[in-house]
Amino acid sequence: MANIYDNAYDLEKAIRNSDEFQGLKEAYEAVMADEAAKKMFDNFRETQINLQQKQMQGEEITEEEVQQAQQVVQLVQQHEVISKLMEKEQQLNTVINDVSRIITKPLEELYGTPEEQ
Amino acid sequence: MANIYDNAYDLEKAIRNSDEFQGLKEAYEAVMADEAAKKMFDNFRETQINLQQKQMQGEEITEEEVQQAQQVVQLVQQHEVISKLMEKEQQLNTVINDVSRIITKPLEELYGTPEEQ
Numbered sequence: 001m002a003n004i005y006d007n008a009y010d011l012e013k014a015i016r017n018s019d020e021f022q023g024l025k026e027a028y029e030a031v032m033a034d035e036a037a038k039k040m041f042d043n044f045r046e047t048q049i050n051l052q053q054k055q056m057q058g059e060e061i062t063e064e065e066v067q068q069a070q071q072v073v074q075l076v077q078q079h080e081v082i083s084k085l086m087e088k089e090q091q092l093n094t095v096i097n098d099v100s101r102i103i104t105k106p107l108e109e110l111y112g113t114p115e116e117q
Numbered sequence: 118m119a120n121i122y123d124n125a126y127d128l129e130k131a132i133r134n135s136d137e138f139q140g141l142k143e144a145y146e147a148v149m150a151d152e153a154a155k156k157m158f159d160n161f162r163e164t165q166i167n168l169q170q171k172q173m174q175g176e177e178i179t180e181e182e183v184q185q186a187q188q189v190v191q192l193v194q195q196h197e198v199i200s201k202l203m204e205k206e207q208q209l210n211t212v213i214n215d216v217s218r219i220i221t222k223p224l225e226e227l228y229g230t231p232e233e234q
């Protein structure tokens with residue numbers, strides 16, 4: 001029992017010390033240190049969250065909203081400091097998803113994947 | 118980098134060997150070995166998943182469906198072997214949620230919780 005938590009804290013430390021997390025941290029701090037980039041990034045995040053919430057609540061998303069969201073995405077993709085941050089987020093996400101798949105394997109084996117049932 | 122994966126596999130092993138997972142496994146196998154219990158449990162799971170999907174898709178859930186779901190819940194709660202399984206699932210869920218909170222702490226510190234922003 002204690003063993004699980006010990007291992008979880010070791011893993012947390014390994015994530016924290018990883019190149020992926022350190023790279024993300026630097027990229028995030030670079031965006032936060034640049035007022036215009038920070039504003040653009042906040043706007044991007046807000047747009048994404050709003051659209052996700054609408055989708056989850058089954059609300060209709062207008063064509064105008066889709067176009068606005070696409071414009072915001074294009075803006076951040078063209079912004080070097082922000083696109084660097086998004087790339088670093090993607091890299092750490094991949095690692096976190098791998099980790100999540102590894103540690104939920106016992107459960108997946110027990111209950112079986114949908115395909116195996 | 119390798120370090121993260123090493124630690125993740127150690128954590129997976131600790132989860133697999135834990136009393137919580139072993140208890141869940143025994144409770145699950147007890148349900149699967151009892152044909153009537155297995156049928157009732159499958160029915161319960163199916164009902165839950167259907168309602169969740171409707172909710173996520175913003176579909177209306179009728180009063181009849183709510184009542185049916187409540188009946189299914191009552192049935193499984195009264196069934197000793199199934200309620201044991203649900204209790205064990207709850208216990209392992211608590212551990213997995215704790216683990217998830219521990220390993221995402223670096224990210225939470227970086228981005229801040231919604232309350233802190």
Ligand SMILES: [Ca+2]
Binds near residue numbers: 022023026
């Ligand atoms: Ca560095």
Ligand SMILES: [Ca+2]
Binds near residue numbers: 139140143
């Ligand atoms: Ca045992």
